[in-house]
Ligand SMILES: Nc1nc(=O)c2c([nH]1)NC[C@@H]1CN(c3ccc(C(=O)N[C@@H](CCC(=O)O)C(=O)O)cc3)CN21
Ligand SMILES: CC(C)C(=O)C(=O)O
């Protein structure tokens with residue numbers, strides 16, 4: 037892979053202004069990060085969705101700081117020339133500012149991503165600005181915030197009601213004020229996401245938020261159909277990797293059972309004189 041300039045948060049703002057879309061994709065380990073980098077994703081994102089797609093939990097709530105750091109380390113090794121972003125997990129940026137800063141510091145020092153992401157609006161703006169003041173670039177995330185699934189009552193579209201819509205607009209402005217370099221809009225009606233995109237100066241990255249956002253993000257396992265436990269309406273399946281993997285393993289199992297694997301090309305031999313010596317003993 038030839039040298040590639042790692043995107044900066046300033047360059048992302050320039051992309052918004054020049055209407056060059058930002059493509060972000062999740063990655064959770066060395067191979068997914070390597071492939072995402074080779075595919076020239078602008079942002080390689082270690083989402084806490086890893087809890088659901090690679091650890092098998094049924095929400096992102098059980099995901100820990102150690103989980104996020106462990107996976108970020110692998111991604112950072114696989115995508116050395118990319119802007120790596122890491123989700124702060126459930127309740128790691130709540131409570132005291134000290135607690136938030138300690139956790140953000142751990143992620144930056146141990147995982148070495150370029151930035152972190154936090155879910156929430158006005159409520160977390162102080163936590164966010166404390167990190168920004170400490171020199172950590174932070175991305176916001178509003179609309180459907182999966183860490184609040186138990187309060188939201190499911191993974192539903194957010195902002196269809198006037199009060200909800202107004203709150204989302206205020207949240208987006210608050211995050212911009214708090215120093216966010218970009219904001220994810222998740223499961224927000226296209227009309228509202230487009231309005232927010234026009235209203236704030238930082239890039240919006242949509243997931244189920246329509247065509248007006250400054251960029252798009254999808255989960256690796258969703259866009260590749262790689263055994264993802266969920267298939268939301270906003271997902272476009274570009275490949276069926278899961279089927280390919282299953283077929284490959286099925287063939288291996290069959291060939292082992294009918295003894296067509298291994299064949300001559302997969303085995304090692306030894307010198308026939310040596311063999312004779314041994315057998316003669
Ligand atoms: N694999 C995966 N992809 C994601 O996009 C994702 C995760 N995991 N985990 C964390 C959150 C949770 N997300 C989700 C989870 C479920 C739906 C879902 O079931 N949506 C349905 C129902 C919509 C509705 O009721 O309004 C859909 O058809 O989109 C959407 C987003 C998005 N994030
Ligand atoms: C759905 C995206 C934005 C996310 O936060 C994740 O993958 O964890």
Ligand SMILES: [Mg+2]
Pocket residue numbers: 083084085096123182
């Ligand atoms: Mg997340």
